[in-house]
Amino acid sequence: MGKHFSPDNRPRFGISINELNDSQIDAIRRIPAHDAAVPPVIEERRPASIFLDQERYDLEQSRIFRRLPVPLAPSAMIPEAGSVMAHDGYGVPLMITRDREGAVHVFYNTCTHKGAILVEGCKAQKAGRVTCPYHAWTYGLDGRLIGVPRQETLARFDKKDRPLTELPSRESGGLIWAILNSDAPADFGILDDQIASDFDHFGLPGAHLYGHRRFELQANWKLVMEPFLEGYHVQRLHINSIGPAGLDMFADVVSVPDRLGLHLRQTSGRGNYSPEILNDPSVNIRSYVTHAYNLFPNTVFITSPYYMSVMIIMPTGVGTSSVDYYMLTDAAPDNPKAEDLYARSFSVIQDVFGNEDFKAAETCQRGLSTGAIKDVIYCGMEAPIPAFYEGIERMLGAADTPAAAAVSAA
Ligand SMILES: [Fe+2]
Structure with missing residues (x-):
């Protein structure tokens, strides 16, 4: 309770x-x-x-919605560790994950191969990892790239260099907040x-x-x-x-x-x-x-x-x-x-x-x-x-x- x-x-x-x-x-x-x-x-x-x-x-948009923390959803929308959901309400394709340790992450919902949308459906689903439907590049819930099929055909490629793009986020008072701009400072000072x-x-x-x-x-x-x-x-x-x-x-x-x-x-x-x-x-x-x-x-x-x-x-x-x-x-x-x-x-x-x-x-x-x-x-x-x-x-x-x-x- x-x-x-x-x-x-x-x-x-x-x-x-x-x-x-x-x-x-x-x-x-x-x-x-x-x-x-x-x-x-x-x-x-x-x-x-x-x-x-x-x-x-x-x-x-520029001074508030792409610069300050905004609420994405109540924590109850994605309560379980090892879950993932899409979020598209702000006109930006986002992906929210709750990793194995229970920590929330917010990423752009886009594969670092060539931009395909990774997860469809703004409803939480249990998942240990996220696999792009296009070429099956696979990511951990913390955003690390962990799998690339036929990687031997890529010269000088290191998976460490292509993690998902994470946005600053925080969970506070039962809400998930994020700053919808990966270039903005991760300043959560307005949370009270x-x-x-x-x-x-x-x-x-x-x-x-x-x-x-x-x-x-x-x-x-x-x-x-x-x-x-x-x-x-x-x-x-x-x-x-x-x-x-x-x-x-x-x-x-x-x-x-x-x-x-x-x-x-x-x-x-x-x-x-x-x-x-x-x-x-x-x-x-x-x-x-x-x-x-x-x-x-x-x-x-x-x-x-x-x-x-x-x-x-x-x-x-x-x-x-x-x-x-x-x-x-x-x-x-x-x-x-x-x-x-x-x-x-x-x-x-x-x-x-x-x-x-x-x-x-x-x-x-x-x-x-x-x-x-x-x-x-x-x-x-x-x-x-x-x-x-x-x-x-x-x-x-x-x-x-x-x-x-x-x-x-x-
Ligand atoms: Fe009313």
């Missing part, structure tokens, strides 16, 4: 408040009662061009220790991957991110699903925001939240409090009572994105009731995200493309959105090392 604390009266499902770290508990204690919550009053706009201009897109600790306390590193789905969207990646940074739309866009005319799970309140380096953590009370539940370690805190993280730049982590969601939004063009949605549970379902609960949750969340949040992002892309409005306005109920854009803007303006910029951002 990957949990750190086991009180005698811990909840059967989910997580007790006592299993969280001090910073998480402090954030929960700062949630006001719903009737005492006061949203800030702000004046924030961003030009529509940040979602439409090719030049801006290219700058984001508090985030890693928070995710460890949620049990993300040992979580079970229940489901994964890829969405291809006609929207700029930032428009896809926006609804996951604010609760303003929840009572409105989601009125019939999870809002007041449906499951009615959430209150119309702002979250408690915390900046963790370039990342954002939002802690908010669900509709049924009241401060007294904090005194009861036998309740599943995820049933009363929602934790939503924006991992810089493009990833969302959200807790729900019986599962956790990781969503990685990968830009594929100025007006298009690929989104990988992952549903993670504390453990694999071991009885029909749990299986049924997870299956229903997986279907609801795909419906809510897919048919409501993602659709809204796509309609904004279409609407902004008309040129009818020159800028987008953010109200106090959406205050984390401009905070998110400040981080992006800082990195777009930063010419120096990412770590230095992250420090000045903190």
Whole structure:
């Protein structure tokens, strides 16, 4: 389960408040009662061009997506030592391996003979080695070239000189991160220790991957991110699903925001939240409090009572994105009731995200493309959105090392 604390009266499902770290508990204690919550009053706009201009897109690619660490997948996507999978979401053919010792590597998914793609299928498979389908050049999971058929016909050739091209990568807090540029410095300074600790306390590193789905969207990646940074739309866009005319799970309140380096953590009370539940370690805190993280730049982590969601939004063009949605549970379902609960949750969340949040992002892309409005306005109920854009803007303006910029951002 990957949990750190086991009180005698811990909840059967989910997580007790006592299993969280001090910073998480402090954030929960700062949630006001719903009737005492006061949203800030702000004046924030961003030009529509940040979602439409090719030049801006290219700058984001070079300064952020090809320079800083980005999440590739939850560790649970490739949990076993001796496994390999392809990953293509960022428009670059990648291969993720977990070697015999359990260490993760990220390579370009391309044979060093003449560039053929080595592994197809973005699903982990057990493998002791990787063999190119073209001429059967074979590599270890650590990237060493270990086999070349008819090597005696190659003059002055040493296998040591043609390993796979490895990209800098790191596993932290239950996510696999990589820098998608073999020439960029292997600087993981933007990863945050508090985030890693928070995710460890949620049990993300040992979580079970229940489901994964890829969405291809006609929207700029930032428009896809926006609804996951604010609760303003929840009572409105989601009125019939999870809002007041449906499951009615959430209150119309702002979250408690915390900046963790370039990342954002939002802690908010669900509709049924009241401060007294904090005194009861036998309740599943995820049933009363929602934790939503924006991992810089493009990833969302959200807790729900019986599962956790990781969503990685990968830009594929100025007006298009690929989104990988992952549903993670504390453990694999071991009885029909749990299986049924997870299956229903997986279907609801795909419906809510897919048919409501993602659709809204796509309609904004279409609407902004008309040129009818020159800028987008953010109200106090959406205050984390401009905070998110400040981080992006800082990195777009930063010419120096990412770590230095992250420090000045903190
Ligand atoms: Fe939403």
